Each structure stands twice: as C-alpha cells, then as structure tokens.
Amino acid sequence: MSSLLRLPGLIDVHVHLRDFEEQHKEDFLTGTSAAAAGGITAVCDMPNNLRPVFTVARLAEKIVAARKKAVVDYAFYFGSDGRNAEEFAKAAPLVAGLKIYLNVSTGQFKVENEEILENIFSAWPKQKIIIVHAEGDKVDLALELAAKFGKKLHITHVSTKSDLEKIIEAKKNKVPVTCDTTPNYLFLTDKDYQKMGTLAMMKPPLAMQADQDFLWAHLSDIDCISTDHAPHTLEEKKSAKPPNGVPGLETLLPLLLTALTENRISVKEIIRLTNEGPRKVFGINQGIDTYIEAETEEEYKIENKNLFTKCGWSPFAGWIVSGKIVRTVIRGQTVFENGKILVRPGFGRKII
Ligand code: DOR
Ligand code: ZN
Numbered sequence: 646m647s648s649l650l651r652l653p654g655l656i657d658v659h660v661h662l663r664d665f666e667e668q669h670k671e672d673f674l675t676g677t678s679a680a681a682a683g684g685i686t687a688v689c690d691m692p693n694n695l696r697p698v699f700t701v702a703r704l705a706e707k708i709v710a711a712r713k714k715a716v717v718d719y720a721f722y723f724g725s726d727g728r729n730a731e732e733f734a735k736a737a738p739l740v741a742g743l744k745i746y747l748n749v750s751t752g753q754f755k756v757e758n759e760e761i762l763e764n765i766f767s768a769w770p771k772q773k774i775i776i777v778h779a780e781g782d783k784v785d786l787a788l789e790l791a792a793k794f795g796k797k798l799h800i801t802h803v804s805t806k807s808d809l810e811k812i813i814e815a816k817k818n819k820v821p822v823t824c825d826t827t828p829n830y831l832f833l834t835d836k837d838y839q840k841m842g843t844l845a846m847m848k849p850p851l852a853m854q855a856d857q858d859f860l861w862a863h864l865s866d867i868d869c870i871s872t873d874h875a876p877h878t879l880e881e882k883k884s885a886k887p888p889n890g891v892p893g894l895e896t897l898l899p900l901l902l903t904a905l906t907e908n909r910i911s912v913k914e915i916i917r918l919t920n921e922g923p924r925k926v927f928g929i930n931q932g933i934d935t936y937i938e939a940e941t942e943e944e945y946k947i948e949n950k951n952l953f954t955k956c957g958w959s960p961f962a963g964w965i966v967s968g969k970i971v972r973t974v975i976r977g978q979t980v981f982e983n984g985k986i987l988v989r990p991g992f993g994r995k996i997i
Pocket of ligand 1: 693751849875889890891
C-alpha cells in the first residue's frame with residue numbers, strides 16, 4: 646500500500662556544517678545535501694568553527710561560502726566570548742540569533758564568568774533570540790539572565806528531565822524561554838553509549854531512560870526538534886581524543902516517521918516541532934511551495950554507505966526505520982528525489 650505523506654519542509658535550528666578548515670568532516674555542499682536527503686529544507690548553522698563567528702567579517706566569509714555551495718536554505722548564528730559586543734548591533738539583523746556556550750562543547754568557547762555573561766545578555770539587541778548550550782545549574786543561570794534583561798532565550802538540545810522541568814516552570818512564570826531537543830535524546834540513552842563507546846559521545850551526554858521517558862511525555866512543552874548535526878570522521882571518533890558530537894540530518898525525519906507508525910507521535914506534532922515551532926521561535930518565513938514527501942510505510946535500513954554527510958556514518962546505522970523521504974521541494978523546485986540531488990550548488994538561499 647502506498648502512503649505518501651506531504652509535510653511542510655523541516656527547519657533544523659541547530660547544525661554544524663563545518664566547511665573551511667574542517668572540510669574533511671563536512672562542507673556546505675555535503676551538509677546541505679544531507680539536509681535535503683533528510684527532508685530538511687532550511688538549516689541554522691552554529692558559530693563554533695575553528696575560526697569562530699565572533700565578527701561580522703567572519704560571518705561574511707561564511708555567507709559567501711554558503712552562497713556558492715548550499716542546496717537548501719540557511720541562516721547563521723553569531724557567537725560571543727564576551728569581547729565582541731561592539732559587533733552585536735551590526736550582526737543581529739544578519740543572523741538567526743546569538744549562540745552562547747555555558748558548558749563545555751566542541752571548541753573552547755565556554756563563557757564562565759557571570760559578569761561577562763551579564764554584559765552579553767545586556768548588549769545583545771532584544772529583537773533577536775539568544776540560544777544557549779546550558780545544562781544543570783547553567784539552565785538556572787540562563788533563565789535568570791533572560792528574566793533580568795528581558796531577552797528571548799532558547800535552550801537547545803535539552804537532554805534531561807530536570808532541565809526540562811526547570812524550563813516548564815520558567816514558562817509558567819512567563820520567562821520568555823523556548824527549547825528544543827534532538828533525536829539523540831529521544832531515541833538513544835546511556836545504554837547506547839555503553840554499547841557504542843566514543844561513537845556515541847556528545848554534549849550534552851546521552852541521558853538515562855527516565856530522562857528520555859520524560860522528554861516523550863512532555864513533548865508538548867518542547868518547541869522544536871533539531872538535529873545538532875555534528876559531523877566528525879570515524880577516525881576522529883575512534884581516536885585517543887575523540888571529539889563530541891554525531892551527525893543527524895539524514896535520520897531525524899525517518900526516526901520521527903517510525904515513531905509515527907508506532908503511534909508515539911502524531912503528524913500534527915511532527916509539523917509543530919519541525920516547522921511551526923522553528924518558524925515562530927526564530928522568525929523564519931517559508932512558503933507553501935517548500936515541502937517534502939515521504940513514503941511512511943516503506944521500511945529500510947539506515948546504512949552508512951547511503952549517506953550524503955561527508956563524515957559517512959550515523960549512530961543509527963543498522964536501525965530499521967519506516968519512512969523513506971521520496972522528494973524535497975524548495976520554492977517550487979525539486980531539490981532531492983529518489984536518492985539524488987537535482988539542483989546546482991548555490992541553489993540554497995539565506996533566509997534571515
Ligand atoms: O556534541 C556536540 N558537538 N555538542 C555540541 O553542542 C557541539 C557539537 C560539535 O560542534 O561538534
Ligand atoms: Zn551543537
């Protein structure tokens with residue numbers, strides 16, 4: 646039986662497309678091709694490059710590179726170490742938001758000093774959102790700062806029950822906060838880390854079954870699902886100093902569609918989390934001529950050899966999923982169909 650499902654194009658608000666000095670892991674062409682193959686029509690790229698996006702000049706370099714290579718639409722985040730506040734007013738209109746790291750992640754961009762954090766929250770223009778990597782007591786701190794300075798705050802890749810509980814409470818108290826989680830935390834736990842070792846190493850780390858159960862039970866309190874697509878090569882992941890992060894652009898939708906066939910999520914909820922939420926939280930416009938089609942009853946095995954991401958592997962390799970992405974259409978143009986990218990590099994547009 647054929648059951649073709651049409652969905653508005655997915656918008657992924659948290660990806661690392663690397664490029665530049667890290668083209669051995671991913672570049673704008675391979676990363677956005679992976680997005681198109683995964684039914685994702687727009688991506689928001691993080692600033693933690695080897696040369697981080699702390700200046701408007703650096704941001705301009707990324708814009709130029711993406712304009713030549715991207716096959717899906719895109720936006721960027723600006724980053725801060727607290728020493729670049731004079732760039733904020735110029736950068737803000739050009740980006741989806743400001744990303745700050747309150748905990749350790751890839752790159753050394755953690756901002757520890759609370760006074761510096763206060764300066765960042767105070768200086769960033771209030772029209773644009775601040776998106777943070779915050780875990781544990783850093784969630785409390787981020788919520789305090791958002792309330793104190795009246796700034797919109799988005800807490801990305803929420804992984805635990807206690808962090809989501811704090812966000813739910815803050816929402817009740819009218820703190821202007823939103824959040825996302827990723828398929829990593831919805832479909833993998835610390836048990837998978839025990840099995841897969843460094844391949845499943847990421848920040849925040851995989852949490853416990855009770856955390857995952859809480860995320861599923863409180864999906865309605867979560868605004869978006871992002872991938873945190875964080876490509877590193879298998880060689881790097883298996884090395885003595887493995888980097889944190891896993892790729893995810895090509896597996897998000899098949900995993901959600903599998904959950905759909907298992908009655909764990911509805912089509913309405915998938916659309917809210919992957920399209921309406923991202924549009925509302927980040928102010929992204931996307932027309933009705935941008936959509937995807939998936940065969941929801943077609944089962945297939947996720948295999949590394951079929952992936953477009955340059956890093957060439959997935960933590961979900963070997964999983965049988967039901968939900969094959971047949972077609973990805975952006976602005977009326979078929980970008981991906983039956984396993985092939987059909988547009989030239991540079992088709993993607995900057996959407997913020
Ligand atoms: O595991 C992670 N890797 N978490 C992040 O937030 C960043 C990412 C990366 O850049 O590799
Ligand atoms: Zn990330």
